Amino acid sequence: MIRFVFSRFVYMVLTMAAVSVIAFILIQLPPGDFADSYANKRQQAGAPITTEELDNMRHQLGLDQPWHIQYGSWVSNMVLRGDMGYSWEWRRPVADVIGDRLPLTLALAFSTLFLMYLIAIPIGIYSAVRQYSATDHLFSTAGYVGLATPNFLLALILMYLGQKWFGQSVGGLFSPEYQDAPWSWGRVGNLIEHLWVPVIVLGTAGTAYLIRTVRASTLDELDKMYVMAARAGGLSPMRLLLKYPVRMALNPIVATLGWRLTYVISGAPIVGVVMSLPDTGPLFLHSLLNQDMYLAGGMVLIYCAFTIIGTFISDLLLILIDPRIRMQGN
Amino acid sequence: MKKGVLLEIRDLHITLDFDGDDIPIVQGIDLELPAGKVLALVGESGCGKSITSQALLRLLPREVRISSGEINFRPTEDQSPIDIAPLNKDGKEIRSIRGNQMSMIFQEPMSSFSPIHKIGDQIGEVIQLHLKVTKAEARRRVIDLLDKVGIPDPEQAVDQYPHSFSGGMRQRAMIAKSLACNPSILIADEPTTALDVTIQAQILEIMRNLKDELRMSMIFITHDLGVVAQIADEVAIMYMGRIVEKGPVSEIFNNPQHPYTVSLLSAIPRLGDLSDRRKLTSIRGSVPSLFERPPGCAFHPRCDSFIPGRCDTQFPPTSQLSPIHEVHCFIHENTEKEISS
Ligand SMILES: Nc1ncnc2c1ncn2[C@@H]1O[C@H](COP(=O)(O)OP(=O)(O)O)[C@@H](O)[C@H]1O
Ligand SMILES: [Mg+2]
Numbered sequence: 001m002i003r004f005v006f007s008r009f010v011y012m013v014l015t016m017a018a019v020s021v022i023a024f025i026l027i028q029l030p031p032g033d034f035a036d037s038y039a040n041k042r043q044q045a046g047a048p049i050t051t052e053e054l055d056n057m058r059h060q061l062g063l064d065q066p067w068h069i070q071y072g073s074w075v076s077n078m079v080l081r082g083d084m085g086y087s088w089e090w091r092r093p094v095a096d097v098i099g100d101r102l103p104l105t106l107a108l109a110f111s112t113l114f115l116m117y118l119i120a121i122p123i124g125i126y127s128a129v130r131q132y133s134a135t136d137h138l139f140s141t142a143g144y145v146g147l148a149t150p151n152f153l154l155a156l157i158l159m160y161l162g163q164k165w166f167g168q169s170v171g172g173l174f175s176p177e178y179q180d181a182p183w184s185w186g187r188v189g190n191l192i193e194h195l196w197v198p199v200i201v202l203g204t205a206g207t208a209y210l211i212r213t214v215r216a217s218t219l220d221e222l223d224k225m226y227v228m229a230a231r232a233g234g235l236s237p238m239r240l241l242l243k244y245p246v247r248m249a250l251n252p253i254v255a256t257l258g259w260r261l262t263y264v265i266s267g268a269p270i271v272g273v274v275m276s277l278p279d280t281g282p283l284f285l286h287s288l289l290n291q292d293m294y295l296a297g298g299m300v301l302i303y304c305a306f307t308i309i310g311t312f313i314s315d316l317l318l319i320l321i322d323p324r325i326r327m328q329g330n
Numbered sequence: 331m332k333k334g335v336l337l338e339i340r341d342l343h344i345t346l347d348f349d350g351d352d353i354p355i356v357q358g359i360d361l362e363l364p365a366g367k368v369l370a371l372v373g374e375s376g377c378g379k380s381i382t383s384q385a386l387l388r389l390l391p392r393e394v395r396i397s398s399g400e401i402n403f404r405p406t407e408d409q410s411p412i413d414i415a416p417l418n419k420d421g422k423e424i425r426s427i428r429g430n431q432m433s434m435i436f437q438e439p440m441s442s443f444s445p446i447h448k449i450g451d452q453i454g455e456v457i458q459l460h461l462k463v464t465k466a467e468a469r470r471r472v473i474d475l476l477d478k479v480g481i482p483d484p485e486q487a488v489d490q491y492p493h494s495f496s497g498g499m500r501q502r503a504m505i506a507k508s509l510a511c512n513p514s515i516l517i518a519d520e521p522t523t524a525l526d527v528t529i530q531a532q533i534l535e536i537m538r539n540l541k542d543e544l545r546m547s548m549i550f551i552t553h554d555l556g557v558v559a560q561i562a563d564e565v566a567i568m569y570m571g572r573i574v575e576k577g578p579v580s581e582i583f584n585n586p587q588h589p590y591t592v593s594l595l596s597a598i599p600r601l602g603d604l605s606d607r608r609k610l611t612s613i614r615g616s617v618p619s620l621f622e623r624p625p626g627c628a629f630h631p632r633c634d635s636f637i638p639g640r641c642d643t644q645f646p647p648t649s650q651l652s653p654i655h656e657v658h659c660f661i662h663e664n665t666e667k668e669i670s671s
Binding site: 224225226228229230231232233234235236237243244247248251321322323324327 | 384387389420425426427428429430433434436438441442443444445446447452455456459460491493494504507
């Protein structure tokens, strides 16, 4: 088992390394670089810079080096010193820029994930146990609607309704008075008041999907022979349900926790942009538009890291709950 | 209820709810299980054996229900019987019977245990549910039971998961589970069908010994009359949800009267008969689906003694060939009259 965990861990590190190369290449793919987009901006502002200045800038930023040298110094700085490079756009270290906003992204992602599971698991189980009942049909219908509604549309609808009914500006994550205030309980409360809208936007489709998964896997298990065998032993329906079919049905759900996390994290930027949240979403978008290379690279890396870590956590949980996998590792 | 009988099924009807239509699966069966005896329920696949056995413990699938009839049960002769048929299907009464006074073994040993719980815990669960014992005592008892059914190294087996057991070992463990609370009746639904021939023989041997040792009564379900000869005292032949013939094993084997029984018997390969392969016939045609139940005696389209206008209009009444031998077939209509007159 230890070996299994260790091999998973090594696997995770290797994936991370591979991802960092791909991230770096991706970021270099669009034509031009930061210097070009800077020159462009100056041009539009009516103050063009000279070719000499441009070359100078390239040299200073290291943009004239071959890509593998740039990559090498980026990665080694990151691994050795935790230095993710410098954001030219923000004129601050990438780590600081991301660090400012990442906690909000995490708060959003994890509260969404938490609520998704909290809502989907009981409803999925209930729908399975009462298959084809009115409630089951109701949840299924609601689920289809939830699945079919695009996130951005949902965001716009909720923002509109929030404005109209609560007179509350639901864009952003803070009321103006807390916007730049230091952290306090009041600010946390204010955050929670604003967080529900992006959480709903980000979580609706995923919750609908998760309900269907839980329902299907519970139904699968309910038909299994061992359920009848356990009933034949005299177990009460509730204990039986929780001890056998539900435990089994949770396996695929736990196993895909990593993907769910990815799903939430990758959905976050769009929601962030549409709702103008002060999280990493808009940051990521602008870094790409401005070819702010190290910031964009750092963001891609962080998004990927969450996916990989999520998968690793899924693997560990699976080992914990399923003896068959545990044995396989030995 | 007759003296010496522990379980009595009276005119039991079971139906399948198919989009609001009630499709009959079992159509009025009568059976009795005397104390200490083994009653075999025999018939081709699909004739309703499993459904009948599941009805006895109210384990029927959701879409299947008992529509009428009685299932009278008493754990011992001195107790008064209760009717299981009208009980709440997951209520306290039936749960206190399940696994305790009446227990069940299933056909698929590979899937009758949850793959993520230890064998010992799954057996111990039944013990702790019905007997007032501590966890340690329950564990002790599980080890004894595993030993009793011939599982090697029970001290270690108790902590293993089902996937490290072979099919035969799992069926042994299943037997151990069913015996956990010393039930007075054991229902075994094709317990050997899914196993290799040699393992089948071992399992039968174990069941026979344990039955004698624990003085249990047993309902043994099979589609194989060859197995019946080895374990049963009484046999009931079932076809499409009806009992067509029943009586003591020796009587049915030596003097089969229903054409269906006759053809089932001629389908058993007999040792020593290998030179005479022609005798090993299989029954013409196959069991129709529930939705195409032939009218009258459902067997008539496959029957060599089919009487047109008779067999296809009405189900034959009981012909009591002797006090212990009963058959439902029009070719015996007059035989009974001779006996009774
Ligand atoms: N859950 C179910 N839904 C629909 N039909 C069923 C169900 N269970 C059993 N049946 C039908 O009931 C009949 C009897 O089944 P069963 O008792 O399993 O037969 P046997 O055990 O004798 O092979 C078969 O025709 C089978 O198709
Ligand atoms: Mg069956």
